[in-house]
Amino acid sequence: MRETRRKDEYRRGEAVLYKAGGLSYRAVAKRMRTSYSAVYNWVQRYRRGGVEALKTKPHPGGKPRITKDQRKTIVETALKSPIVF
Structure with missing residues (x-):
């Protein structure tokens, strides 16, 4: 997971690893200061x-x-010289 540049994606992966390591959902949530x-x-x-x-989806x-x-x-009008008006 260290290949990601996005902190939130790394954090999600870290939580999955803690859970796979045997911690409960509550223990992982407490350790990572997030919700169950x-x-x-x-x-x-x-x-x-x-x-x-686990990757962040585009919004x-x-x-x-x-x-x-x-x-x-609008662009054409904005680019015209003020003298035209």
Whole structure:
């Protein structure tokens, strides 16, 4: 797990290793200063999908509020000389 650059992914893997080492969910949660349910969920994700399942999923933003055409018009207008107006 040390290959990851993401601290949260490393932390999830660490919790899975503690659990695999024989610690209870509560003991792992206490050691890592997190909740029982977080540790339980990480271990379940690992069991279902391996290391890949512990990776952080991308969170795409919401839909744009303006269309591409509207954006193009705004940029074109902003780039015009003030003299035109």
